[in-house]
Amino acid sequence: MKNAHPVLEIQNLSVGYKNIPVLNSVNLSFQKGLFVSILGPNGAGKTTLLKTLAGLLVPVSGVVLVNGKYITDYKRSELAGIIAVVLTEKVSPEIFSVFEFVAQGRYPYTDFFGRLQTKDLNVVSSALDMVNATALANRQLGGLSDGERQKVYIARALAQEPEVIILDEPTMHLDLKHRMDVMNILRRMCQEKEITIIASLHDVDIASKISDCVILVKNKNITGWGPPEKMLIGNAVANLYDFDDAYFNPALGSIEIRGNGQRGKVFVAAGMGTGAVLYRLLAKKGFQISTGVLHTNDLDYYVAGSLGAECVAQSPMEPVSGDLFNIAAALIRQSNFIIDTGFITGGLNQRNMELVKYALEQNKKVITMRRQSNGLLDAFTSECLIKCSDETEILEKIELLF
Amino acid sequence: MTSGSMNISLSDFFNIIFKDSTGTIEEFIVWKIRIPRALASILGGAYLAVAGLLLQVFFRNPIVGPFILGISSGATLAVSLVMLTALGLGMPRLNPFLVTLAAFIGAGGAMLIIVSIASKVKSGVTLLIAGLMIGYLCHAVTSIIIAFAEAEKVKGFTLWQLGSFSGFKGTELGIMIIAGGILLVFAFGLSKPLNAFLLGEEYAFSMGVNIKLFRLLILLCSCGLAGLVTSFAGPVAFIGLAVPHMTRLIFATSDNRILIPGAVLLGGAITCFCDLIARSLFAPVELPISALTSFFGAPIVISLLLKRNSSI
Numbered sequence: 001m002k003n004a005h006p007v008l009e010i011q012n013l014s015v016g017y018k019n020i021p022v023l024n025s026v027n028l029s030f031q032k033g034l035f036v037s038i039l040g041p042n043g044a045g046k047t048t049l050l051k052t053l054a055g056l057l058v059p060v061s062g063v064v065l066v067n068g069k070y071i072t073d074y075k076r077s078e079l080a081g082i083i084a085v086v087l088t089e090k091v092s093p094e095i096f097s098v099f100e101f102v103a104q105g106r107y108p109y110t111d112f113f114g115r116l117q118t119k120d121l122n123v124v125s126s127a128l129d130m131v132n133a134t135a136l137a138n139r140q141l142g143g144l145s146d147g148e149r150q151k152v153y154i155a156r157a158l159a160q161e162p163e164v165i166i167l168d169e170p171t172m173h174l175d176l177k178h179r180m181d182v183m184n185i186l187r188r189m190c191q192e193k194e195i196t197i198i199a200s201l202h203d204v205d206i207a208s209k210i211s212d213c214v215i216l217v218k219n220k221n222i223t224g225w226g227p228p229e230k231m232l233i234g235n236a237v238a239n240l241y242d243f244d245d246a247y248f249n250p251a252l253g254s255i256e257i258r259g260n261g262q263r264g265k266v267f268v269a270a271g272m273g274t275g276a277v278l279y280r281l282l283a284k285k286g287f288q289i290s291t292g293v294l295h296t297n298d299l300d301y302y303v304a305g306s307l308g309a310e311c312v313a314q315s316p317m318e319p320v321s322g323d324l325f326n327i328a329a330a331l332i333r334q335s336n337f338i339i340d341t342g343f344i345t346g347g348l349n350q351r352n353m354e355l356v357k358y359a360l361e362q363n364k365k366v367i368t369m370r371r372q373s374n375g376l377l378d379a380f381t382s383e384c385l386i387k388c389s390d391e392t393e394i395l396e397k398i399e400l401l402f
Numbered sequence: 403m404t405s406g407s408m409n410i411s412l413s414d415f416f417n418i419i420f421k422d423s424t425g426t427i428e429e430f431i432v433w434k435i436r437i438p439r440a441l442a443s444i445l446g447g448a449y450l451a452v453a454g455l456l457l458q459v460f461f462r463n464p465i466v467g468p469f470i471l472g473i474s475s476g477a478t479l480a481v482s483l484v485m486l487t488a489l490g491l492g493m494p495r496l497n498p499f500l501v502t503l504a505a506f507i508g509a510g511g512a513m514l515i516i517v518s519i520a521s522k523v524k525s526g527v528t529l530l531i532a533g534l535m536i537g538y539l540c541h542a543v544t545s546i547i548i549a550f551a552e553a554e555k556v557k558g559f560t561l562w563q564l565g566s567f568s569g570f571k572g573t574e575l576g577i578m579i580i581a582g583g584i585l586l587v588f589a590f591g592l593s594k595p596l597n598a599f600l601l602g603e604e605y606a607f608s609m610g611v612n613i614k615l616f617r618l619l620i621l622l623c624s625c626g627l628a629g630l631v632t633s634f635a636g637p638v639a640f641i642g643l644a645v646p647h648m649t650r651l652i653f654a655t656s657d658n659r660i661l662i663p664g665a666v667l668l669g670g671a672i673t674c675f676c677d678l679i680a681r682s683l684f685a686p687v688e689l690p691i692s693a694l695t696s697f698f699g700a701p702i703v704i705s706l707l708l709k710r711n712s713s714i
Contacts, residue, residue: 051604054608055608056604056607056608075610076607076610076611076612077610078610079610080608080609080610083608084608084609085604085605085608087602087604087605089602089604089605091600091601091602091605094600094656095650095654095655095656096600096656100655100656100657101601104597104598104600104601104605104609105609107594107598107609107610107611108609108610110594112591112594113593113594113659114593114594114597114659160609
């Protein structure tokens with residue numbers, strides 16, 4: 001790092017209320033202009049950590065350094081020019097216009113009576129502009145929606161012209177549009193103004209895509225911190241939140257929710273992404289999925305794996321081997337029915353087409369989305385080979401049959 | 403000024419004000435009774451309104467008034483001690499000055515307790531509850547004293563409890579003006595942190611408000627103002643609770659730089675008006691000022707609130 005001092009640094013910090021620590025011996029440092037997300041289950045101590053970082057709570061032990069100087073050595077008004085906060089607490093709807101509210105952020109800079117100078121007015125206007133809330137300026141704070149309100153809170157923090165903005169669950173209670181808006185605004189503040197953003201978040205998937213650094217908090221400890229690309233791998237997210245029935249796939253950047261698998265077995269012959277949507281649908285409806293033969297570089301492989309499906313997998317660029325064909329055939333024999341996604345066939349996955357044919361020969365019911373099979377499946381009656389055009393139609397057929 | 407138990411015509415009134423003294427009884431009434439009383443009610447109303455405003459912001463609670471922290475209860479207790487028990491003995495007739503002194507000591511005592519609690523506890527709600535408890539305690543002791551007191555004295559005490567701006571002397575007015583004036587200026591000086599406080603204690607702290615100092619100043623200011631009025635006029639109800647609301651709604655802002663002067667004006671005007679009605683409606687019988695303030699204040703606040711709700 002170029003800067004000698006991180007803008008915020010904590011050493012051996014224990015945070016908590018009334019000398020009862022909630023989080024123990026934390027050592028972290030925050031560089032200028034980074035987006036840092038704090039992830040972890042409710043009650044893990046995220047809010048306590050954030051409030052201690054902001055100087056709102058006194059640490060149980062250890063120190064907080066702001067630009068290399070102890071936080072306790074700052075005057076409150078000096079600190080206000082470095083750290084601003086956005087809390088979850090809702091500001092009660094006093095008779096405040098949005099502009100007046102945001103202008104409160106100028107507190108550390110205004111004179112004894114809090115009069116706004118031209119510069120203050122400009123800063124407030126540009127803060128509102130930054131959060132796309134210029135149009136709200138004359139509205140009453142009490143009349144805003146949750147999403148608008150959150151943006152206005154951020155504008156107020158921005159009007160403090162801080163180096164760090166600390167936000168406690170800034171996307172809580174927001175709809176998807178405002179959630180994305182807020183995250184984009186924060187991201188822009190990092191990139192354009194070099195403000196360090198430290199936020200506790202619950203959307204792991206958004207956090208993983210937007211953060212420069214994530215801090216994982218669990219069971220009174222920091223279980224890890226670093227770039228999300230490094231931290232949110234394997235079972236890290238599932239472990240953090242103790243999921244059993246969901247899985248965060250870093251490559252997909254999303255959480256896949258596993259079904260209970262109690263509705264019977266289904267084998268899906270898929271490939272090249274043709275199965276992804278179907279897998280989720282089947283998992284949601286409670287089917288136990290097996291699938292194959294997939295190449296390990298296939299999107300279907302990632303999705304099916306995240307959903308806990310049994311995958312018969314072949315290394316990339318290799319044709320499906322005879323051994324794997326036999327394993328898949330065994331799975332087909334155990335399955336209640338088979339779905340053929342209508343994947344394109346070529347040299348490497350020719351055998352998958354034979355799997356479908358094999359299933360039909362075993363008198364298994366096959367639901368297919370395939371338009372034409374080059375004569376391969378023509379011999380079979382419509383009783384065994386059920387044709388569907390899309391996933392929802394498949395679902396209807398399944399509900400009828402099973 | 404002109405109306406009251408004794409009617410004085412407007413022309414006579416201006417004669418008395420602007421011309422040389424003639425030594426008439428009207429002149430005495432105007433200079434020694436009517437003007438001090440009007441001034442006292444204006445000041446009292448203004449102080450109570452500002453005290454209420456400060457506490458409403460401080461506790462972020464619109465139904466808080468200046469007496470919520472036990473100031474009036476403290477004063478009442480001390481006055482009951484003087485008026486109803488042996489402490490007042492040795493005085494064939496009750497000395498009004500002694501009552502004032504007792505009320506001042508009572509209000510001051512309650513204030514000291516509150517401020518010392520405030521320096522120990524962190525949360526505003528805890529402080530509020532502590533204040534309420536002090537109020538109840540004082541009230542309990544007062545009611546025990548009443549139970550043992552002579553019926554005749556109780557009537558006098560009850561009348562005091564209803565509050566009145568009558569019988570203000572020049573020195574008392576002087577104290578009111580100077581002490582209250584200083585506190586008012588002080589309160590106005592707090593309007594910037596008060597505005598920040600509207601956002602909540604944590605936000606205010608994060609913006610650089612020295613919460614501990616600010617909290618102490620707010621309490622001193624509001625308790626001082628309320629205690630001052632209570633000492634001289636007894637616990638006048640409702641002004642401290644209702645006027646801040648009216649001010650907020652009439653001026654349509656939460657900006658305390660506007661609200662504090664606004665509360666001074668409205669508080670003074672409304673209290674003076676109520677006092678005028680109190681003493682002239684059924685003259686020569688005087689109605690208790692608290693009854694009037696509640697009578698006028700409650701419907702006005704309710705109608706303002708309803709109007710505001712429908713316009714949002």
